[in-house]
Amino acid sequence: MGPHLTEDDVRGIAEVARIGLTEDELARMTVDLNAIVGSLAGIFEYDLEGVSPTFHPIGGLVNVMREDAETPSFAQRQALSGAPHEQEGFFAVPSILGEDGDR
Amino acid sequence: MMLGLASMTAREIRAGLLAGEFSAIEIAREALERVEREDVRVRAFLEVSKKLALEAAARIDAAVAAGRILELGPLAGVPVAFKDNMNLVGTHTTCASKMLDGYASPYTATCVQRCLDAGCIPLGKLNMDEFAFGSSTESSAFGPTRNPWDLDRVPGGSSGGSAAAVAAGLSPLALGSDTGGSIRQPGSFCGVVAVKPTYGAVSRYGVVAFGSSLDQVGPLARTVEDAALALNVLAGHDERDCMSQDRRVDFTANLGEGVAGMRIGLVRSFMSAEGLSSEVRAKVEEAAAKLEAAGAKLEEVELPHVKAAMSAYYVLGPCEAYSNLSRFDAVRYGHRTPGCESLAEQYEASRAEGFGPEARRRIMLGCYLLSSGVYDRYYYRAQQIRTLITRDYAEAFGKVDCILAPVAPTTAFGIGEIGDPTEMYLADMFTTSINIAGNGGMSMPVGLGCESGLPVGVQLIAPAFRDENMLRVAAALEREYGAALVAPGFADERAGE
Structure with missing residues (x-):
């Protein structure tokens, strides 16, 4: 059986997962992911026709609602306390509009 | 005066405090000194919360001095350390990752808060595999933790710091989290009692999420009673973890009942699994024989889809x-x-x-x-397989009260010994199905393997929300094997001896 993923596939996954990989890392990751996906064959061993899926272990629990009540939450200062870069009370990020920025 | 904390249980520490034998500040100072002196060899701690520990101790001593003994919680004066994926205000929460290096906990996780409310002395934060991805604690961005029983070996993972801290007598109690075996496997490698309660028994709020349909928080301790005491504190519904259930019982209630009349299952496919070492298999068989001798009825159960x-x-x-x-x-x-x-x-x-x-x-x-x-x-x-595995366990638990199995296929392996990720994944071969189905599972130390001379744990698996079943069996095994020991080289002498 051939590989499950090519290097190009892995490049595409890295883009979606937002993880920048060098060409060397990409080659290594391709080998690793193929080995791991290859080890997952166990889930094809059973006939699953008509078996409904279970998405979590608490049987029958669908939606959990609580009362829509006001409770204390983070002050702005606290919410910003872990930000790698903040500016005037906001989370700062590089410009997101166009090649030359937005101003 | 040395209290000899290393070999004391949580129950003994609390009892000594209440009896006036020592103060909380003495406990805190000795525990902190021990960590400072001994952890250079193990590296279980990523951060020591000295200030929080001393403040908590001072609060407890003030309550004792004011005669408010009844207000002291079930963990009064008991040092507890937390896996570093659990938020605690006043500490960092790094998940042993460069991604969160320096991240200050902005709030406190419910499981941690419950320990604080119960009067614990928070010692600090414990090393782990990065974001809990691993079975050896080698993937920590801050370096591996070492197994106190053999410093060249891994403590297991991902809660390797938690298991090592307890095994080295640095803390009588630690909290870990388990997504596919991350409490139980290090518990087995380090020879401590390590409990993954039923999914939903303990709130995960404030614990950095890995696999939300699998993650569960639980205690590591050196005695079954200490683990049960901790579970009493931890378990219960929390509005902020919508999967948490209010199914509390007194987990200490039936520890002394013994196993006479209990039906205990053995899984044939586990016992004959490729990769299961003969010394671990021998220990599971020995534990089964001891339980049978103590009056349990052994039965073979099938889990056809595991x-x-x-x-x-x-x-x-x-x-x-x-x-x-x-x-x-x-x-x-x-x-x-x-x-x-x-x-x-x-x-x-x-x-x-x-x-x-x-x-x-x-x-x-x-x-x-x-x-x-x-x-x-x-x-x-x-997810369809999950349906089948869940059904397998439900059917098995129609016949038995508890299942006895291996935890990990081997005893602790060497640091750097396993490089291939898929080989590392095999460390979880007996533990993942329990997370998938959501049942409770625990590792119970049963002495040392006959070949490696290293700790071996057996796994006890309980029906959903019947975690007291496995604790009862564990307590019976503890009577056979004796309480888990502090690793040689880390025991201290009792005061006055």
């Missing part, structure tokens, strides 16, 4: 991890690569730098498995 558990787990875990770890955007918190020109570049560079190799692999794997066309082949099938 063969697929490893595959299903390595689909479900990475898919959920991919989703959970997408929150690390280098904007609101976490590592940011400086000098990026665009937001996209900043995401990609920061996440590549911040996440280590195993975290990157799991994120990429999850992203792939959830992609269009692949989803139905893997993720959906894995």
